[in-house]
Amino acid sequence: MERERRRSGAAAAAARAAFTTTNNIPTVLVVDDDPDARGIYAEYLRSKGWIVFTAVDGRAAVEKAKALGPSIVVMDLAMPRVDGFEAIRRLRESSWTRRLPIIAMSAVPLSQDLAVQAGCDAYLAKPLDPQTLFLQICSMLRLANQSSPA
Numbered sequence: 001m002e003r004e005r006r007r008s009g010a011a012a013a014a015a016r017a018a019f020t021t022t023n024n025i026p027t028v029l030v031v032d033d034d035p036d037a038r039g040i041y042a043e044y045l046r047s048k049g050w051i052v053f054t055a056v057d058g059r060a061a062v063e064k065a066k067a068l069g070p071s072i073v074v075m076d077l078a079m080p081r082v083d084g085f086e087a088i089r090r091l092r093e094s095s096w097t098r099r100l101p102i103i104a105m106s107a108v109p110l111s112q113d114l115a116v117q118a119g120c121d122a123y124l125a126k127p128l129d130p131q132t133l134f135l136q137i138c139s140m141l142r143l144a145n146q147s148s149p150a
Contacts, residue, residue: 026141027051029068031061031084032076032105037126041074044130045137058087065097072137076126077106077115085118092119101140103133 028045032038033056042052053068055061058075059082065073073091077084084104091097104111104120105128112123122136 025049025051026072026137027053027068027070028137029053029055029061029065029070029073031055031058031074031079031087033057033079034076037076041128041130041133045134048134058082058084058090061087062090062094062097065091065100066094069096070100071141072101072103074103074105074133074137075120077104077111078108085114088115088118088120103136103140105133 028050030038030041030045030052031054032041035056038054038056042054045052053064053070055064057079061073061075061084062082064070075084075088079087082090084106088102088104091100091102101122102120103122103124104115104118105124105126106112106115107126112125115123122140124133124136
């Protein structure tokens with residue numbers, strides 16, 4: 001069991017390294033149960049030359065974050081199955097994802113305090129312009145308003 005865990009951990013680390021260091025191109029995991037919002041954010045970030053993965057709920061987000069090791073996670077809070085609050089808590093509990101920057105977003109008023117308590121690094125209110133999301137990610141990753149990969 002322990003050998004299998006180490007082997008899968010090594011594979012996940014290799015996948016993370018491959019995706020997060022590829023030509024210094026940011027890798028973003030966009031998590032939202034709304035297919036329109038998820039698609040708009042993902043396509044906008046891809047148009048900037050970034051690598052984008054998506055997930056439809058918190059359970060899938062935690063699995064993908066551990067397997068892919070993105071540069072940053074953009075997490076909607078109100079989702080079925082496992083909501084964003086719980087997904088953020090789980091990401092913070094794992095040694096693989098503990099330091100992963102997380103932007104929480106929600107259309108639900110008063111969710112910012114709960115999101116911060118769960119462990120997010122930034123909060124954006126929806127509806128959200130993709131450009132605003134892009135600039136927040138740039139700021140968090142300390143990218144100088146990059147419009148395409150260097």
